[in-house]
Structures are given as structure tokens and as C-alpha cells.
Amino acid sequence: MRKILRQSFRWAVIISMVTAILSMIFNSVSASFLGGLSWQGGLLVVLMIILVGVFFDxxxxxxxxxxxxxxxxxxxxxxxxxxxxxxILRKADQFANFCNDVIGDISGIISGAAGFAVVGTLVLTLDLSGSRWWLETLAVGAISALTVGGKALGKTFSIQYSNEIIFRLGQVFYILEERFHIRLFSVKTRKKRKRKRGVFRAPRTD
Structure with missing residues (x-):
């Protein structure tokens, strides 16, 4: 019990730090992309962020x-x-935590912030300052609908073809290890001890 709690606490600390670092990186990258784009280009970035969240989910x-x-x-x-x-399957809890919670939640937060940025660019471009409130409300509703709807479709597909998806992902990790020497998952094989035939221990005498 203590070992499980210790491992869970260590994983929680590590994944929290990773989440903080990744969220800052993704936010900076998306902000730099959106800064020089039109509202049409920003809309494409928002859709890509939503697709990333759905894919990792x-x-x-x-x-x-x-x-x-x-x-x-x-x-x-x-x-x-x-x-x-x-x-992957032997560490399914950690893998799912990273994909669903870390990448999924970060994508949701950043897509919302990017949506507000796109609305701001749209308002300045088309001079729609009087319509800013309902445009932001519409953007939030659209982003939420696309995210939830995409994840609902993705869940059905991923449950139906779970083994095929994990096998393809395992092939990707295999290529990363063989060609680029990047090992993400290692499986320890359990070797059974073989008793040697014909070897007997003498009884202990006190």
C-alpha cells in the first residue's frame, strides 16, 4: 500500500511539473503563431489545437x-x-493520464485563449467592436461543441479499434527506438529459474 502511494505521489509531482512546462511552451508557441496571422489563419490554428486534443484523447x-x-x-x-x-498497456494509467489530462486539458485551455485572440483580430479587422461580446460567446460555444463532439466520436472509434490503435502506436515507438535510439517504454521479461537436475543439497546438520 505504501509503495503504491509513494509511486502515485511521485508520478503526480512529475506530471504536474511536466504539465506546467508544456502549457507554457504551447501557450508561447500558439501566441507567436497567432500574433502574425489573420483571423482566418488563427481560426485554422484553433482547429488544429482542438484536433490535437481529440487525437490524444x-x-x-x-x-x-x-x-x-x-x-x-x-x-x-x-x-x-x-x-x-x-x-504501453502495462503503464496504461500513466499513459492515459498524460494523453487525456495533460495534453487534452492543455489543448482545451489554449484553444479557448486562442479563440479569444481570433475574435480580437476579427473585431479589429472588420471593425466590429460593438459585436465583440456575442462574437466571443459564439467562439466559446463553437470551441466547446467541437471539442466535446470530436472527443465523443473519438471515444467510440478508439474503444472499437483499441488494439489496432495501440499496435500502430507501438510500431511508432519501435521506429523511434530503432532509428533514433529514443526509448519511451521498456518491458521487463520475467525469467523463471530452472532447477538443475541431479543436483541435491545435503541436509543441514547442527
């Missing part, structure tokens, strides 16, 4: 819905990516 759901046994048969046949898929 699908990966997190697939990791929790997929099953490990089929990948053991594939790993025994040395299928590239199968071993990495097993690594």
Missing part, C-alpha cells in the same frame, strides 16, 4: 480499453511494435 482511451494477451502472441513471433505495445 483517443490514444488515452485506447490504452485503457486495449487488451494485452493478443500482443504476447505477436511478440513471440517478433512482430515489430508488439513489445512496445505491451509496454
Amino acid at each position: 483517443m490514444l488515452g482511451i485506447a490504452a485503457t480499453a486495449a487488451r494485452e494477451p493478443p500482443f504476447h502472441a505477436m511478440a513471440s513471433r517478433k512482430v515489430p511494435g508488439a513489445q512496445h505495445a505491451i509496454g
Whole structure:
């Protein structure tokens, strides 16, 4: 029990720091992109941010819905990516936490802020200062609808094809490890001890 709590607390601290760093990076990058774009270009950036959130939400759901046994048969046949898929599933809680909570929540926050920036650019470009309030309200509603609707579709797809999604992701991690030597997941194989035949220990005598 204490070991589980210790590991959970350590993961919570690490993922909180990672979230803070990534949110600052993504916010700076999106702000720099939006600064020199028209409102049409800013709208495309907002849609891309929403798609990123939906995509990572699908990966997190697939990791929790997929099953490990089929990948053991594939790993025994040395299928590239199968071993990495097993690594993902054995850390499905952490992987889903990163995809759904970290990337998903950051995307939601940044898409909302980017939406307000797009509305500001639109108001200045078309001189719609009197309509700013309802444009911002419309932008918030549209972003929320696209995010929730996209995740609803993504959940259905990721649950239905969870094993296929995790296998493809395992192949991506396999390529990263083989070509670029970037290891994200490692699976420890459990080796059973084999008792040597014909070896007997003499009884202890006090």
C-alpha cells in the first residue's frame, strides 16, 4: 500500500511539473503563431489545437480499453511494435493520464485563449467592436461543441479499434527506438529459474 502511494505521489509531482512546462511552451508557441496571422489563419490554428486534443484523447482511451494477451502472441513471433505495445498497456494509467489530462486539458485551455485572440483580430479587422461580446460567446460555444463532439466520436472509434490503435502506436515507438535510439517504454521479461537436475543439497546438520 505504501509503495503504491509513494509511486502515485511521485508520478503526480512529475506530471504536474511536466504539465506546467508544456502549457507554457504551447501557450508561447500558439501566441507567436497567432500574433502574425489573420483571423482566418488563427481560426485554422484553433482547429488544429482542438484536433490535437481529440487525437490524444483517443490514444488515452485506447490504452485503457486495449487488451494485452493478443500482443504476447505477436511478440513471440517478433512482430515489430508488439513489445512496445505491451509496454504501453502495462503503464496504461500513466499513459492515459498524460494523453487525456495533460495534453487534452492543455489543448482545451489554449484553444479557448486562442479563440479569444481570433475574435480580437476579427473585431479589429472588420471593425466590429460593438459585436465583440456575442462574437466571443459564439467562439466559446463553437470551441466547446467541437471539442466535446470530436472527443465523443473519438471515444467510440478508439474503444472499437483499441488494439489496432495501440499496435500502430507501438510500431511508432519501435521506429523511434530503432532509428533514433529514443526509448519511451521498456518491458521487463520475467525469467523463471530452472532447477538443475541431479543436483541435491545435503541436509543441514547442527
